[in-house]
Each structure stands twice: as C-alpha cells, then as structure tokens.
Amino acid sequence: AQSVAQPEDQVNVAEGNPLTVKCTYSVSGNPYLFWYVQYPNRGLQFLLKYITGDNLVKGSYGFEAEFNKSQTSFHLKKPSALVSDSALYFCAVRESGYNKLIFGAGTRLAVHP
Amino acid sequence: SQTIHQWPATLVQPVGSPLSLECTVEGTSNPNLYWYRQAAGRGLQLLFYSVGIGQISSEVPQNLSASRPQDRQFILSSKKLLLSDSGFYLCAWSRTRTSYEQYFGPGTRLTVT
Numbered sequence: 730a731q732s733v734a735q736p737e738d739q740v741n742v743a744e745g746n747p748l749t750v751k752c753t754y755s756v757s758g759n760p761y762l763f764w765y766v767q768y769p770n771r772g773l774q775f776l777l778k779y780i781t782g783d784n785l786v787k788g789s790y791g792f793e794a795e796f797n798k799s800q801t802s803f804h805l806k807k808p809s810a811l812v813s814d815s816a817l818y819f820c821a822v823r824e825s826g827y828n829k830l831i832f833g834a835g836t837r838l839a840v841h842p
Numbered sequence: 843s844q845t846i847h848q849w850p851a852t853l854v855q856p857v858g859s860p861l862s863l864e865c866t867v868e869g870t871s872n873p874n875l876y877w878y879r880q881a882a883g884r885g886l887q888l889l890f891y892s893v894g895i896g897q898i899s900s901e902v903p904q905n906l907s908a909s910r911p912q913d914r915q916f917i918l919s920s921k922k923l924l925l926s927d928s929g930f931y932l933c934a935w936s937r938t939r940t941s942y943e944q945y946f947g948p949g950t951r952l953t954v955t
Contacts, residue, residue: 763943772932772946773886819886823942828874828893830944834885 731756731824735833742810742840750836752820761823762803763830764794766816772803774818779803790814810840844869844880848933848947850867861920862908863934863950867915873935875916876944880930911951919920928954 732755732791742748754760761780765773777788784796803820817837821830845868849907852883855861867873877889890908905924909917928944930951934944 756863761942765946770930770951772948773934775943775945778943817884828891828936828942829876829888830942832886 731822731827731831732828733816733822733831733833735820735821735836736779737836738834739751739837739839742838742842744840748807748810748814748838748840749820751818752803752805752837753801753804754803754820754822755801756822756824758802758824758826762773762796762816763823764788764792764803764805764820765819765832766790767835768816776805810838811816812842813841814838844935844945846933846935846945846947848931848950850950851949853946853953855923855952857925857954858922861918861923861927861952863918863933865916865918865937865947866914870914870935870937871915872938873894874938874942875910876934876936877916877918878932880949882934886932886943888915888925918919925954930953946953 735754764776764779767773776788776792779786779796787793792807796803816836819835820833823830857946860862870887874893876891878886882917892898892910930949933948936944937943
C-alpha cells in the first residue's frame with residue numbers, strides 16, 4: 730500500500746537560513762512525488778513534482794526537492810527562508826496506475842525574523 | 843488557463859440540515875475531480891473522486907454523497923448533517939493522462955452547530 734510520512738509536525742527556521750522539510754514514501758512501483766503549500770484558510774497550492782529524470786527538482790517560490798530512491802525520500806528545501814514561507818506543507822505520492830494522491834499529515838513551517 | 847471555483851466560501855448549518863457544496867472547473871475538459879475534508883487545519887481525507895460524468899468512487903463510508911451531473915461540476919451533499927461533518931472541504935482537479943498533480947479550489951469552511 731502507498732504511504733507518505735512527514736516526521737516533523739513543525740519546523741522552525743530563522744529568516745535567511747536554509748530550510749528542509751522532510752518526506753519519506755512507500756510505494757510498490759515507480760513513485761510520482763509532489764509538494765504542496767497551504768496558507769491559512771486557503772486551498773493547497775502546487776509547488777513542484779518529481780516524475781522522472783533529474784533527482785533535483787526546482788519549483789515555485791525558490792523551493793526545490795531532492796528525490797532519493799535508495800532512502801525513499803523527497804525532502805523539500807530552500808536555500809534562504811523568508812517569513813512569508815511560513816505555512817503548512819504537504820508531501821504527496823501517486824503510484825503508477827492509480828488516480829489518487831496519498832498525502833502526508835503535513836508539516837508546519839515557522840520562519841522567524 | 844484553468845480555474846477551479848467552490849461555493850459557498852463559508853457555511854454554518856444546524857445538525858440535521860441538508861448540505862450542498864458545489865465545485866466547478868473552467869478551462870479544461872474531462873478532468874478527474876476530488877473532494878477532500880481537512881479537520882483542524884491538518885491532514886487531508888479523500889472523500890470521493892470521479893473520473894467522468896456519473897462515475898463516483900467513495901473512499902470513506904459516511905453520511906456524505908457526491909454527484910457529477912456535468913463534466914466540470916462536482917457536488918458534495920448530505921441529507922442530514924452531523925456535528926462531526928464540520929471541517930474545511932476542498933475540491934481538486936487533475937488531468938487524466940499526465941502526471942496527475944492536483945489543483946485545489948479555495949475551499950469551503952463548514953461549521954455544523
């Protein structure tokens with residue numbers, strides 16, 4: 730069965746420092762991996778995806794994520810955090826042949842001035 | 843470009859009353875459509891998804907139902923609301939033959955009193 734784990738409920742980072750939000754997954758086939766961001770009382774916004782190819786994927790707002798097949802991870806990163814990056818972040822996985830995404834529980838990112 | 847609409851944005855309903863939430867997508871045809879519920883600003887629970895008109899898959903047994911009367915219209919309904927139905931309801935769409943990232947609407951905040 731497909732599953733996604735986001736091991737941290739909250740990540741705290743100082744503005745200007747690099748940030749990492751962790752995600753690990755479990756699928757039986759090739760994974761399609763996604764990151765979303767949610768601001769309070771808003772819908773989820775798509776940030777980036779990994780389908781195939783280069784393991785380092787670049788997305789919106791300066792975010793990037795690294796696919797690591799051996800560690801079954803897809804961590805979200807940004808070189809320099811902004812206060813405006815504070816939000817709830819979701820990792821998701823889709824297994825080939827399925828119509829559904831499986832979402833992690835979410836990680837709250839707090840960037841402090 | 844594609845746009846997804848949800849209404850109403852907020853709704854306060856008494857226990858036992860009916861519910862109808864509507865979602866429409868513009869700028870694409872034959873999308874996959876999804877209804878999620880998010881409780882307490884955290885994880886997403888997939889309620890229903892649809893791959894075509896009249897085709898509904900239910901993920902969680904409950905007192906909610908979904909219908910897709912038109913290609914780009916997805917409706918979430920209940921005959922009698924429960925207190926536990928309170929939450930943030932999100933509609934999403936995805937293309938049918940690509941990488942399956944989903945795009946979310948702005949959401950409906952439902953409070954059952």
